[in-house]
Amino acid sequence: MQIPYLDLKRINACHNLSGRLSAVLESGWYLKGKEILQFEQAFATYCHTQYCAGVGSGLDALTLILLACKEMGLVKDGNEVIIPSLTFVATIEAVLRAGLTPRLCEVNPQTCTMDADEAERLVNRRTRLLLPVQLYGCDIDRRLLDVAETHGLEVVVDAAQAHGLKHHPQVLADAYSFYPAKNLGALGDGGAVTTDNGQLDRIVRCLANYGSEEKYTHRLRGLNSRLDELQAAVLSSKLNTLDQDNRRRNHLAQRYLKEIEWQRLELDTIHPDSCVYHVFPVFTDRRDPLKDHLKNRGIETLLHYPLPVHRQEAYRSRFAEVSLPLTEQICRTELSLPIGPYLSDEEASYIIRQVNAF
Numbered sequence: 408m409q410i411p412y413l414d415l416k417r418i419n420a421c422h423n424l425s426g427r428l429s430a431v432l433e434s435g436w437y438l439k440g441k442e443i444l445q446f447e448q449a450f451a452t453y454c455h456t457q458y459c460a461g462v463g464s465g466l467d468a469l470t471l472i473l474l475a476c477k478e479m480g481l482v483k484d485g486n487e488v489i490i491p492s493l494t495f496v497a498t499i500e501a502v503l504r505a506g507l508t509p510r511l512c513e514v515n516p517q518t519c520t521m522d523a524d525e526a527e528r529l530v531n532r533r534t535r536l537l538l539p540v541q542l543y544g545c546d547i548d549r550r551l552l553d554v555a556e557t558h559g560l561e562v563v564v565d566a567a568q569a570h571g572l573k574h575h576p577q578v579l580a581d582a583y584s585f586y587p588a589k590n591l592g593a594l595g596d597g598g599a600v601t602t603d604n605g606q607l608d609r610i611v612r613c614l615a616n617y618g619s620e621e622k623y624t625h626r627l628r629g630l631n632s633r634l635d636e637l638q639a640a641v642l643s644s645k646l647n648t649l650d651q652d653n654r655r656r657n658h659l660a661q662r663y664l665k666e667i668e669w670q671r672l673e674l675d676t677i678h679p680d681s682c683v684y685h686v687f688p689v690f691t692d693r694r695d696p697l698k699d700h701l702k703n704r705g706i707e708t709l710l711h712y713p714l715p716v717h718r719q720e721a722y723r724s725r726f727a728e729v730s731l732p733l734t735e736q737i738c739r740t741e742l743s744l745p746i747g748p749y750l751s752d753e754e755a756s757y758i759i760r761q762v763n764a765f
């Protein structure tokens with residue numbers, strides 16, 4: 408049996424996308440039309456937020472939220488934002504692009520998301536914002552919301568891996584990515600900002616459109632970051648099956664949890680309260696041999712992530728003093744099993760058998 412980590416062709420074949428794409432082509436209107444309006448409304452409803460603004464990517468969604476926070480006077484140059492080091496680099500890149508100072512935080516062993524106690528230890532008088540990541544599709548540690556309240560901090564969530572988790576009313580804004588491999592993926596790049604804050608929504612839209620609300624009048628210095636009509640049409644179609652897809656991911660995760668011989672193999676995984684299983688991680692000191700074993704039996708796996716942010720060449724000079732032992736251990740021991748929503752029970756059984764044979 409051959410099982411790729413993720414088969415995007417198979418995911419997209421479940422939707423009649425050619426019809427939707429042709430309709431947009433025929434319409435002669437490719438940006439800021441009815442498809443994006445429709446998708447923004449549908450995604451806001453889905454997320455239980457008042458507003459949704461489609462943007463060019465997940466990185467842009469994060470960057471635009473932070474720039475809007477500056478316009479609103481919630482943060483200023485040099486203020487600190489606490490983020491996990493166990494994440495995709497977009498999280499730190501957005502903080503740096505917005506002219507803010509990232510502080511890297513340790514994660515919680517239960518969920519691999521930012522640890523509330525460790526975050527609280529990093530709070531000082533320059534801290535204004537917590538930016539946790541719903542890594543692997545796991546929800547944030549709710550105690551982070553208490554830490555934010557105690558210290559008067561805003562919370563922005565990197566929800567790029569977590570389409571389908573509930574929005575926390577205390578969170579100022581959630582940043583989504585529609586990179587093709589995400590739980591809700593486009594046929595290219597895309598992203599969205601969801602929020603209940605009307606002012607933030609207005610500023611994000613303005614900044615994403617060259618700082619303009621009225622054609623050829625530019626109130627702010629902005630950028631060009633738009634979700635186009637083709638991608639919006641694809642996403643509207645795929646949003647219809649997102650809950651069903653996430654239930655399938657959860658079913659596969661429950662099988663892995665029950666049927667993999669965790670103790671005998673000295674393996675571990677996450678133990679979340681709430682998760683949409685964008686990634687199903689297993690942790691083992693024999694990670695590389697397990698990866699090879701599965702590869703030789705036709706099963707492709709990935710690593711999330713082989714290096715934490717503070718060990719990446721592009722960022723490490725800023726963090727020479729930073730030591731995050733748990734994060735580093737996770738990067739050394741993590742292996743992601745296939746968990747696409749189309750994966751059959753036979754394929755899951757095969758994966759489980761081959762892991763147990765290791």
Ligand SMILES: *Cc1c(COP(=O)(O)O)cnc(C)c1O
Pocket residue numbers: 464465466467494495497498540565567568584585586596597598
């Ligand atoms: C995918 C991802 C992003 C960035 O999304 P892009 O659309 O590729 O810019 C940000 N954060 C996390 C945690 C991600 O997984």
